[in-house]
Amino acid sequence: MTMTGEDRTAAHAGPWWWVRRRSAALDVSLAVVSAAECGAEGVPFARDAGIPVVVGILFGVLAGSVLLLRRKWPIAVVLVAIAITPAQMGFLMGVVGLYTLSAAELPRRIIVALAGMSMVGTMIVTFLRVRQDMARGDLTLGDWFEPFASITTSLGLTAPPVLLGLYVGARRRLMESLRERADSLERELQLLAERAEERAEWARGEERTRIARDMHDVVAHRVSLMVVHAAALQAVARKDPEKAVRNAALVGDMGRQALTELREMLGVLRSGEGVARDPDPVPLAAVGVAAAAAASRAAAEDGVGEGPCLSELDELIGQSAAAGMVVDLSVEGEGRSYGQEIERTAYRVVQEALTNVHKHAAGAKTYVRLAHRRSEIAMQVENEPPPEPSSASGARLPSGGNGLLGMRERVVALGGVFVSGPTDAGGFRVSAVIPAVVAAV
Template sequence: MTATGASEGVGARGAPIGGPWWWARRRSAVLDASLAAASTVECLLEGASFAHGADLPELLGMLLGLLVGPVLLVRRRWPVVVVLVSIAVMPAEMGGLLSVVGLYTLAASDVPRRITALLAGMTVTGTLVTTFLSMRQDIASQPDFNPPVWLVPVMALALGLVLTAPPVLWGLYVGARRRLVESLRERADGLERELSLLADRAEERAEWARNEERTRIAREMHDVVAHRVSLMVVHAAALQAVALKDPEKASKNAALVGDMGRQALTELREMLGVLRTAEGSAVRGAAGADVPERLAAVASRVRAQEATEGAPDRSAVKSSSAVEGDPDGPCLDDLGDLVGQSRAAGMVVELSVDGDEVAESSRPRYAARVERTVYRVVQEALTNVHKHAPGARARVRLAHREGELAVQVENGPCEGGAADAGLPSGGNGLVGMRERVTALGGVFVSGPTDTGGFRVSAVLPTPQPAPHVAG
């Protein structure tokens, strides 16, 4: 709206105007043109009648009517001007349609209510005075007619209210309804924008969740397969070295490599089966929501099988238990078996535990995620030693502290000048360790040592250790 109450040229929901000049629609322009034509005809007739009664040339009265009638064309643009013109021509007893339509447009516009009330009062007063003087003149011209004194004022007041109150009240109603509809439209537009933003954010969160889940799945697959395959390569190298010198040891190493290969393939198939099950679900429900947990359960077979190599019956029992879903997965108790596998592959590994003076049965157990993360850090660090520092001595240190659990894996320089075992590396081992540790609010540090070796350190917070349950 402008200062005079005119509506800006916009349609529904902010759409641009489709009509000429200040009209929002062409049909509005046609309506105003029709009202202006009817008002012009009325003013022409009333102007000629006024000029005849005032002993003025009829052409002058008709010219006045021709100027006043078309003012309705600007009623939407300047409603105040239309009402003021209707008030100005009231003494000439012309402009009835102009006054009614002008008051309606003024009341329906956004002109301040005090201005609307003032102009409506002026219209009532002008109509009252004009009607009173006209009726007194008509009564004076009829000597035989003697009405009561109160009749003329009452009739003048009634006529003024009839010509003023209905268009003003109807205009106020239409204006209020129009503003209500506009506010509802604006609210609907706001809700649409908010829903669009929420949908965009939901899509971003879903994409982030998918990326996070892919990262976790990749990390679990790396932890399950990489360590075992690395040991297979180390054993294969040892097999090649002793094939001719010690056939019995070579046969044992060959059987061990075959077992490790079969176990790695079995674990890989189980992981791919979990992924296919999750991808087949149209909606991410119970089957898809626990994919990382199910992968962790499959990954726990590494701990079950590695800890029982050489004992087929016991391994089969633990493997079947892991397939059903081990909620904890690898834990601190399996570090000894993990270190033993590296020793069996020819690595010299030392395992030391600080703060472990109490008996194992009464020692506190940490959250499953904390113990599993420590196990994976040690596993990946030893795998890197096999890959990049064959023949080097390694030391694994575990420290139980108040409110935290620390682990460190350090290896010395390669022996015999060998710099690398020739194993492929994707560079994801250290990244995966860092992601696991930082996800639990811990600190991870890795880097070379002054003696030419490499060190991996992680400190994990343990705010609420759970008591160990035997059995």
């Protein structure tokens, strides 16, 4: 599992100012070695300075122990190393201090200034010591050796730790930047995954709503007509056998039409089963979107589930007329072809409006008006009050069921306007206007 920067800091918290315990152990070890080195070098320093040896040793141990603070105060460590350079002690502390100073996030001018001071101090001390050795006769080289030895020694003790510290500091900052970037990408991926899941859930909800609307349109209209014809068949079965036969044939035809439309819808749904049963560990969000996409592709390629169109409007009205409803159809403007979704929606609005008349105002005369305009198509279904008062009472109230809600959702989804409600005469009116060209969302 990937950890953020805060998690890593909390997981490796060390004592005091150290981030990790192993860093504290390393600094303590370096401080002990530096203190031992400075303590040993304090013996000749005490003899040369004419002070007690114990004092020189204590001074060296105290100065060398300052290396313990190299991560907290690297500038102080380098300054102490420069200060004790004339006493010819603290070489380890100077090297480690310069490395720590260069690796720290400090301004370059401070690093250059302190590195230059350390190099100059080492150069002077080395030059004086070589000259003293040559004066005592310990060295018999030429005069060129003094500057050569002082320059090479100062560069050897200063340049490598500074360059290494600069490299390590730059690499550390790069790794920290990459780590922060990885944490940021991980958070973004989590947000994207959550949004994808939300979009998939929304898509599944929209698909469920669409399927519910289609099922309602198919079942409610066909079954309502079948119930009307069945009632008529029961009424005329003994009086008029020929009419009863015709009504029975109509009931059979409507039942077969309803089954055909239901099979088409189920075929579209089954086209997405292969995606849902894929054994690969695909995320749930991707499965939902892929299933919806597969179903849409199958419907588009096979022509399954295209639904009815305006050319079938005469047949729809004929079925209602055969059920005993008096329907008056009027068409304004020159008919033309529209998009599949527009024609299906217009057909479903008229179909559901007629279904509501069958349910709530049986026997009422109904007017269906269709208007082809330049940039839109308008439809209106209005029925008069039913002949029986019991039915009229139901027609005076606007329906709050799934039928009107489904019609409104279909029309609004295409950018149209839907209005429904009772008329002053006691009937009911359903009106819808749909743009001829649906704008892409």
